Amino acid sequence: MLVKIDNRRTDGFEFAIDLKALSTFFRQTTSSSEVHMLKEEIALKSAVAGKPLPFQKKSPRKTAVKKIMRHWQFYLLILLPICFLITFNYYPMYGATVAFKDYNIVKGITGSPWAGFKHFIYFFEGPYFWLIIKNTLGISLYGLLVGFPIPIILALALNEVGKRFKKFVQLVTYAPHFISTVIIVSMLSLLLGPQSGLLNNFLASLGMDRINFMGEPGYFKSLVVWSDLWQNAGFSCIIYLAALSGIDPTLYEAAKVDGASRWQKIINVDLPGIFPTIVILLILAVGSIMSVGFEKIYLMQNAANAGSSEIIATYVYKIGLLNSNISYATAVGLFNSIINLILLVSVNAVARKITKSSLW
Amino acid sequence: MIAKKTIKESPGDRLLLVILYVVLSICVLAVLYPLIYIVSASFSSPFAVISGKVWLYPVDITLVGYETVFKNSQVLVGFGNSVFYAAAGTLVAVTVTIMMAYPLSRKTFYGRNLLMFLLTFTMLFSGGLIPVYLVIRDLHLLDTRWALIIPQALGVFQIIIARTFFQNTIPDELAEAAEIDGCSDIGFLMRVVLPLSKPIIAVLVLFFAVARWNAYFDALIYIRDSDLYPLQLVLRNILLLNANQNPTNITEAMERQGVAEQMKYALIVISSLPVLILYPFIQKHFVKGVMIGSLKG
Numbered sequence: 298m299l300v301k302i303d304n305r306r307t308d309g310f311e312f313a314i315d316l317k318a319l320s321t322f323f324r325q326t327t328s329s330s331e332v333h334m335l336k337e338e339i340a341l342k343s344a345v346a347g348k349p350l351p352f353q354k355k356s357p358r359k360t361a362v363k364k365i366m367r368h369w370q371f372y373l374l375i376l377l378p379i380c381f382l383i384t385f386n387y388y389p390m391y392g393a394t395v396a397f398k399d400y401n402i403v404k405g406i407t408g409s410p411w412a413g414f415k416h417f418i419y420f421f422e423g424p425y426f427w428l429i430i431k432n433t434l435g436i437s438l439y440g441l442l443v444g445f446p447i448p449i450i451l452a453l454a455l456n457e458v459g460k461r462f463k464k465f466v467q468l469v470t471y472a473p474h475f476i477s478t479v480i481i482v483s484m485l486s487l488l489l490g491p492q493s494g495l496l497n498n499f500l501a502s503l504g505m506d507r508i509n510f511m512g513e514p515g516y517f518k519s520l521v522v523w524s525d526l527w528q529n530a531g532f533s534c535i536i537y538l539a540a541l542s543g544i545d546p547t548l549y550e551a552a553k554v555d556g557a558s559r560w561q562k563i564i565n566v567d568l569p570g571i572f573p574t575i576v577i578l579l580i581l582a583v584g585s586i587m588s589v590g591f592e593k594i595y596l597m598q599n600a601a602n603a604g605s606s607e608i609i610a611t612y613v614y615k616i617g618l619l620n621s622n623i624s625y626a627t628a629v630g631l632f633n634s635i636i637n638l639i640l641l642v643s644v645n646a647v648a649r650k651i652t653k654s655s656l657w
Numbered sequence: 658m659i660a661k662k663t664i665k666e667s668p669g670d671r672l673l674l675v676i677l678y679v680v681l682s683i684c685v686l687a688v689l690y691p692l693i694y695i696v697s698a699s700f701s702s703p704f705a706v707i708s709g710k711v712w713l714y715p716v717d718i719t720l721v722g723y724e725t726v727f728k729n730s731q732v733l734v735g736f737g738n739s740v741f742y743a744a745a746g747t748l749v750a751v752t753v754t755i756m757m758a759y760p761l762s763r764k765t766f767y768g769r770n771l772l773m774f775l776l777t778f779t780m781l782f783s784g785g786l787i788p789v790y791l792v793i794r795d796l797h798l799l800d801t802r803w804a805l806i807i808p809q810a811l812g813v814f815q816i817i818i819a820r821t822f823f824q825n826t827i828p829d830e831l832a833e834a835a836e837i838d839g840c841s842d843i844g845f846l847m848r849v850v851l852p853l854s855k856p857i858i859a860v861l862v863l864f865f866a867v868a869r870w871n872a873y874f875d876a877l878i879y880i881r882d883s884d885l886y887p888l889q890l891v892l893r894n895i896l897l898l899n900a901n902q903n904p905t906n907i908t909e910a911m912e913r914q915g916v917a918e919q920m921k922y923a924l925i926v927i928s929s930l931p932v933l934i935l936y937p938f939i940q941k942h943f944v945k946g947v948m949i950g951s952l953k954g
Contacts, residue, residue, distance in 0.1 A: 361767055364765075364767035365767050365768075367765075368760075368763075368765055368766060368767070368842055370841055370842035370843045371760035371763070371765075371766045371842055372760075373843070374756045374757075374759065374760050374842075374843065374846070375756060375757055375760050375772070377753060377756060378753045378754075378756050378757035378811060379757075381753060381807070381810055381811045382775065382776070382779070382811055384792060384796075385789060385792065385807075385808045385811065386779040386783065386784075386811070387775075387779075388784075388788075388792055389783070389784030389785070389788035389789045389791075389792055390782070390783070390784040390788070391784075391788075392784050392787075392788030392789075392791050392792060393784040393785055393788045395787075395788070395791075405795075406791065451681075451684065454677045454680060454681055455681065457673075457674060457677050458674070458677055458678060458681060462678070462681070465685070466681050466684065466685055467940075468940065469685045469688050469689055470684060470685065470688050471940050471943075471944075472688070472692070472936065472940075473688060473692075474943075475867055475871075475932050475936065475939060475943075476871075476929060476932075477870070477871035477872075477873070477889055477892075477928075477929075478871065478873065478889075479871075479873050479889045479890075479892045479893045479896065479897070480892070480925055480928065480929060482897060483892065483896035483897060483921065483925060484691060484695060484925065486896075486897065487695070487918075487921060487922065487925075488691060488694070488695075492707070493706060493707040493708075493709065493918065495691075495694055498709030501709065502709065527687070527688065527691075530684075531684075531688065532943075535944055535947045535948065536947060536948075539947075539948050558667060558669055558670055558673075559666075559669075559670040559673050559674065560669070560670075560673055584781075592873070592874045595874075596893065596897060610786070613785070613786055613787065614786060614878075617786065617787040617790070618786075618787070618790060618878060623787055623791070626786075626787045627785060627787040627788060630784075630785030630786055630787055630788075631784075631785055633785070634782055634783055634784075634785055635782075637781075637782075638781055638782050641781060
């Protein structure tokens with residue numbers, strides 16, 4: 298210890314401290330009995346000088362205050378973002394309590410009378426409940442079945458081909474990801490339109506009947522899922538490609554020495570290598586199974602396909618904002634959020650047990 | 658190198674490789690063809706498109722679709738509005754993201770774990786559409802430009818990306834040294850961290866700008882005044898609700914129908930143009946962003 302302590306507590310607090318030792322204290326790495334005595338001294342001196350304390354181990358609350366005081370500018374920085382977080386994320390969670398109330402626009406969220414589970418029961422027993430659940434789950438499960446494995450296959454394939462070709466494929470297949478939902482749906486209705494759409498022109502030239510794809514309930518799910526695939530399959534590869542590039546090269550060398558074929562290499566090295574990534578993304582996908590991209594579905598809806606296109610989110614929007622049935626719509630939305638949370642937590646728990654890779 | 662490879666490859670390996678090349682080429686064509694068709698159709702005469710003469714390249718080249726678009730005041734207003742929303746929204750969002758992400762990246766920031774939890778929790782659970790709408794309404798943001806700028810500013814995913822970047826590029830020793838030299842935390846952020854963080858700022862700017870440019874749903878909910886409509890909402894009204902037609906007699910209706918169809922193709926091309934021009938940058942930086950995000954999610 299390069300510290301000389303004058304422990305007599307005289308008026309002037311005359312003690313000499315090596316600067317090096319002081320900086321060690323700042324990092325709070327030493328803790329001998331000698332140090333404890335020194336801390337008291339410095340604490341007193343700091344108190345006299347009115348400076349914030351660099352350390353204090355007596356009470357955790359005081360330590361916290363000191364830590365905060367020392368970096369008070371961090372808290373200044375997060376002030377605005379925190380306001381946003383509270384206003385647009387956490388306050389609405391409180392606002393969701395209107396699901397258990399009869400919302401009255403004059404009385405507001407707090408003043409409206411409680412209604413218990415009335416709106417939930419109304420929803421569960423209502424005529425649309427099973428239809429909406431069926432459509433929501435149908436579209437998302439179909440989407441998961443098609444949209445989940447194909448990017449993996451695409452990434453494994455891209456990993457094999459030459460660098461230039463790979464870059465070219467990436468350039469082209471990432472592009473639709475940046476096209477807006479409105480444009481995607483417009484393209485669908487233009488290309489699949491019954492009168493002059495590209496696909497129907499093609500069918501007509503083969504002598505087949507023209508089909509109103511956008512108006513047939515039977516085609517709705519497929520249109521949603523496959524256009525999603527068209528838009529996002531390429532972009533979804535990125536994470537898998539990143540995982541593939543992180544595989545230990547010695548594994549490939551070992552495979553080569555063992556005389557593995559290209560196919561065997563893909564199955565036995567590549568696939569296990571990206572398996573943790575697959576699990577994580579699968580957890581996320583299953584966790585959001587009740588929330589399908591409703592911006593797109595809302596745009597694709599029309600009177601003709603309503604039977605297979607009404608999902609929870611579009612229903613909430615319509616009854617809540619178009620019909621102003623605030624409490625009922627909030628109840629439906631809350632039901633959806635809670636199911637999502639339960640799904641995510643349970644899938645994560647299962648994944649952790651089976652595969653040892655999980656979100657938390 | 659190439660010679661070495663070909664010697665070692667068995668026929669089975671080569672066959673697999675050929676199959677992969679074929680499959681990927683088909684993917685590329687499947688993605689590219691609809692896009693090419695839209696562009697070609699936008700330059701073709703309305704009659705050629707309707708009668709199915711356009712397959713790959715433009716037929717009877719005309720710019721009538723584009724002329725109609727540029728005569729449409731709704732589209733021009735929407736375009737201007739969208740430029741403003743994208744610029745202002747991005748500025749606010751990037752600022753807020755950095756203000757949140759930088760403290761979160763520092764070990765000396767007391768309470769970072771709690772804050773991180775509060776942030777990620779919003780990804781797992783949300784109050785839902787209606788409660789957020791009520792907040793916007795109670796703040797009197799409905800039907801103002803702010804409704805399309807403020808509520809979307811806080812992106813948890815973007816904060817995580819930025820935080821991870823700061824953690825990996827700004828060593829703790831540097832911050833400690835600056836502190837000992839008497840540099841404040843904000844001073845360090847402005848003078849040292851930001852100049853070193855141009856790549857992540859580019860990623861954030863593009864993330865937010867593209868999202869703002871492409872968004873329509875928040876405008877659908879929060880905006881009633883058509884002078885404040887962003888381009889995407891104007892597009893929706895024209896392209897999907899056919900709100901632009903008001904025919905008086907049959908021949909005129911037929912002609913208008915043709916031009917209206919033509920205008921749709923042109924409109925799709927024009928509205929995608931800003932993103933298309935930026936596409937090379939966007940692609941590079943989005944990929945980078947997703948990579949950083951997946952490192953430590």
